[in-house]
Amino acid sequence: MPKLPAPPIPAGLKPKPKRPGEGNGKPKPQDVAAEAGIHAVDWVDERTSLSGGLRWLMFRKVPKGTNWFYTLGSATLFAFLSQAVTGVFLAMYYDPSPIHAYESARYITNDVFLGQFVRGMHKWGATVMMILIFLHLGRTFFFGAYKYPRELNWVIGVVLLVLTMVMALTGYLLPFDQRSYWATIVADNINGTGPLVGPYLADFLRGGPEFGATTLSRFYSIHMLLVPGALIALIGAHLWLVAKLGTTAPPWLKVEPPEDLRKAKV
Numbered sequence: 001m002p003k004l005p006a007p008p009i010p011a012g013l014k015p016k017p018k019r020p021g022e023g024n025g026k027p028k029p030q031d032v033a034a035e036a037g038i039h040a041v042d043w044v045d046e047r048t049s050l051s052g053g054l055r056w057l058m059f060r061k062v063p064k065g066t067n068w069f070y071t072l073g074s075a076t077l078f079a080f081l082s083q084a085v086t087g088v089f090l091a092m093y094y095d096p097s098p099i100h101a102y103e104s105a106r107y108i109t110n111d112v113f114l115g116q117f118v119r120g121m122h123k124w125g126a127t128v129m130m131i132l133i134f135l136h137l138g139r140t141f142f143f144g145a146y147k148y149p150r151e152l153n154w155v156i157g158v159v160l161l162v163l164t165m166v167m168a169l170t171g172y173l174l175p176f177d178q179r180s181y182w183a184t185i186v187a188d189n190i191n192g193t194g195p196l197v198g199p200y201l202a203d204f205l206r207g208g209p210e211f212g213a214t215t216l217s218r219f220y221s222i223h224m225l226l227v228p229g230a231l232i233a234l235i236g237a238h239l240w241l242v243a244k245l246g247t248t249a250p251p252w253l254k255v256e257p258p259e260d261l262r263k264a265k266v
């Protein structure tokens, strides 16, 4: 891949040169504040060299014809972050025991400050994330972004999709009301009909032959520890590959030969 020239430092981060005879010799308070910010950034950068990595990540060449469909990946990422934030607040009040689960969810909705809002955001956010992930998958498929050299990113994407569906399945049980209880039993039985691994998978999800207390705590730990951890790691790998390989140009754009080749033809 060709090495891009180092991008310029943003104007806001450069100290302004002083004009001769400017002001009464004392710096303005806003300049002092700006300088303090620059010094703090410099201090961290000198010790970590983070700015090189950040510039590598942020200043990229984008293909011609990039359009709104390219924002679907970032929109999915935003939905995931929103789920993570609202989920943390729900976990502060939720109790994953069969006796208290329903009551704790009811308590969040009716008694906790903004509880209904946060629970609603988490519930609707799950649906929005599912829709966005499929739209993003469709975009990458129809733009041919799964082809060389991005096959690995496609494979990581498929795992992200499966994990997102696991989040939806395990989260559905947590309110522990009649609907979530029976719907999860149906889903678990459907898993059990899968070839070869099906019965083992259903058994693993139930945490034994019976659907009960172990199932709920198992679903909770998968929902808030195991799968989010895997999602964070895989989204990191996914984005690293996007930054490394760049995004695919829309398929309807004609490939233009590089400038030097065009000149060579004449």
Ligand code: HEM
Pocket (backbone or CB within 6 Å): 069, 070, 071, 072, 073, 074, 076, 077, 080, 133, 136, 137, 140, 143, 145, 146, 150, 153, 154, 155, 156, 157, 158, 160, 161, 164, 235, 238, 239, 242, 246, 247, 248, 249
């Ligand atoms: C948690 C789920 C996901 C997140 C947060 C995510 C995020 C992103 C982002 C931010 C981009 C760059 C911008 C863009 O092209 O939209 C991207 C690109 C890409 N994603 Fe995803 N993605 C996810 C799931 C998936 C899935 C399910 C697939 C396919 C099975 C997929 C395949 C790809 C591919 C192939 C690219 C490269 C696109 C290109 O080169 O034009 N991603 N993803």
